[in-house]
Amino acid sequence: MEEQLQLGFMETELQEPQKQSPYADFDLPALATDAAACTKCPLHETRNSVVFGVGNTGADLMFIGEAPGADEDRQGEPFVGRAGQLLTQIIESGMRLKRGDVYIANVLKCRPPGNRNPESDEVETCSPYLVRQIELIQPKVIVALGSFAAQMMLGTKVGITKLRGEFHECKVDGLQVPPHKKPPVVMPTYHPAYLLRNPNAKRDVWEDIKKVLAFLAEGTG
Numbered sequence: 001m002e003e004q005l006q007l008g009f010m011e012t013e014l015q016e017p018q019k020q021s022p023y024a025d026f027d028l029p030a031l032a033t034d035a036a037a038c039t040k041c042p043l044h045e046t047r048n049s050v051v052f053g054v055g056n057t058g059a060d061l062m063f064i065g066e067a068p069g070a071d072e073d074r075q076g077e078p079f080v081g082r083a084g085q086l087l088t089q090i091i092e093s094g095m096r097l098k099r100g101d102v103y104i105a106n107v108l109k110c111r112p113p114g115n116r117n118p119e120s121d122e123v124e125t126c127s128p129y130l131v132r133q134i135e136l137i138q139p140k141v142i143v144a145l146g147s148f149a150a151q152m153m154l155g156t157k158v159g160i161t162k163l164r165g166e167f168h169e170c171k172v173d174g175l176q177v178p179p180h181k182k183p184p185v186v187m188p189t190y191h192p193a194y195l196l197r198n199p200n201a202k203r204d205v206w207e208d209i210k211k212v213l214a215f216l217a218e219g220t221g
């Protein structure tokens with residue numbers, strides 16, 4: 001992917017057509033049912049729950065984090081621990097929306113043991129679920145929470161500090177966008193877990209969120 005990006009437009013034209021997603025014909029309930037029984041990567045051995053995603057399936061705004069933690073693994077819902085409560089506060093007190101107005105998911109649907117970083121083969125195996133979720137929900141804006149989600153959405157290795165604060169074109173591998181639709185834009189920002197350790201960064205996140213609100217208010221998506 002990185003290599004493809006560097007080769008640029010001429011080479012892009014010569015690429016093979018994109019592989020059809022294994023879930024191209026799945027709607028969200030079918031996708032969730034498939035994920036709930038998934039044993040495609042070793043994380044299924046240690047999980048308690050498959051944490052698929054939650055919220056408004058027609059949302060203009062989607063938040064994407066890295067992977068479930070211990071609370072999420074126990075409850076089967078993304079962002080319900082301390083970091084999740086902070087995300088809910090951002091959505092409800094900051095954005096004046098309800099948590100149920102947006103859609104919230106993670107790149108990985110199962111918890112990496114001890115909250116270790118996801119392995120690249122786990123991401124490769126699991127990402128078709130997220131890609132299909134994005135295709136079905138068709139958000140106008142994706143807020144990518146933290147380096148990991150941002151790098152996956154943008155097909156880059158650049159760190160979150162450099163990425164945050166600006167809208168980027170969504171370059172997640174394999175995403176199919178209907179011809180009459182624009183692909184979602186991506187606003188990378190800090191993960192709420194980072195904010196718990198670095199409260200001063202809340203100011204930056206609020207600046208990013210204000211840009212998202214302005215974008216949605218303009219209806220430019």
Ligand code: SF4
Pocket residue numbers: 035038039040041042043044050108109110122125126
């Ligand atoms: S992390 Fe994804 S690919 Fe791995 S078992 Fe869970 S749902 Fe399946």
